[in-house]
Amino acid sequence: MKPKQIFILTGAGISAESGLSTFRDKGGLWTQYKVEDVASLAGYERNPAKVLEFYNLRRSIHKDVQANAGHHALGRLQRVWAANGGEVVICTQNIDHLHEQGGAVGVIHMHGELGKVRCHDCGDVSLADGELSLHLGCGACGRTGGLRPHVVWFGETPLDMDVIFEKLSGADLFVSIGTSGNVYPAAGFVAAARSADIPTMEINLEPSENAHLFDDARYGKASEAVPAWVEELLAPD
Ligand code: OAD
Numbered sequence: 394m395k396p397k398q399i400f401i402l403t404g405a406g407i408s409a410e411s412g413l414s415t416f417r418d419k420g421g422l423w424t425q426y427k428v429e430d431v432a433s434l435a436g437y438e439r440n441p442a443k444v445l446e447f448y449n450l451r452r453s454i455h456k457d458v459q460a461n462a463g464h465h466a467l468g469r470l471q472r473v474w475a476a477n478g479g480e481v482v483i484c485t486q487n488i489d490h491l492h493e494q495g496g497a498v499g500v501i502h503m504h505g506e507l508g509k510v511r512c513h514d515c516g517d518v519s520l521a522d523g524e525l526s527l528h529l530g531c532g533a534c535g536r537t538g539g540l541r542p543h544v545v546w547f548g549e550t551p552l553d554m555d556v557i558f559e560k561l562s563g564a565d566l567f568v569s570i571g572t573s574g575n576v577y578p579a580a581g582f583v584a585a586a587r588s589a590d591i592p593t594m595e596i597n598l599e600p601s602e603n604a605h606l607f608d609d610a611r612y613g614k615a616s617e618a619v620p621a622w623v624e625e626l627l628a629p630d
Pocket of ligand 1: 403404405406407409410415416417418421432486487504545546547570571572573574575576596597598599600601613614615616
């Protein structure tokens with residue numbers, strides 16, 4: 394029987410073929426930068442200009458990338474499932490907007506979004522088009538210098554965890570795509586699904602850290618393995 398409610402977790406691997414670096418693969422972002430310098434509150438407090446420069450560089454790279462066949466396939470799956478009374482929840486650790494570009498809606502960005510800023514002083518979250526700088530003022534409280542990228546840094550709690558666990562616990566299939574399984578709490582979703590007797594599957598270039606916890610696995614490029622899996626699901630019984 395086909396699943397009715399599918400919970401999909403994605404990571405950097407689904408955007409790799411769109412030209413965005415992953416974190417831990419050869420040449421990945423965390424092999425080029427120190428996490429504690431550019432992705433922690435302590436690093437930001439030590440040198441906010443350096444952190445903003447890192448995110449400005451990422452924002453300029455992200456501007457030119459396009460969703461790949463993996464993102465488009467998930468958008469299609471979501472539409473078809475919704476039209477037939479089911480639900481596909483897409484929860485991503487990625488801060489890019491390629492799922493939305495691929496037609497997905499209601500994407501849960503548990504690690505934040507690169508296109509937004511958050512005021513360090515009042516907490517207001519807003520879209521930010523141009524370069525981030527220490528001279529920008531917050532549209533809500535008016536304070537200058539406190540606009541930080543709306544991304545989750547190490548040591549901070551990921552966003553929307555209550556919605557995530559509600560959706561995950563109601564799922565009848567959990568699929569993890571393009572994530573190494575190194576970063577919690579996302580890396581713990583497969584164990585949570587298993588303990589609720591929800592079938593689990595991973596799609597990744599290679600077995601992840603948690604490979605032994607999945608009931609099923611498909612290894613290959615996301616741009617090929619994801620559309621192939623979606624085609625199978627969409628095929629008539
Ligand atoms: P990683 O870089 O840790 O893992 C990427 C995974 O994608 C690896 O398992 C690769 O084998 C796989 N992969 C690479 N290319 C692929 C392709 N074309 N098709 C399919 N799979 C491919 O990235 P994440 O697991 O997403 O957090 O990292 C999780 C978090 O760590 C990120 O959200 C970020 C980072 O620190 C924060 O910044 C808070």
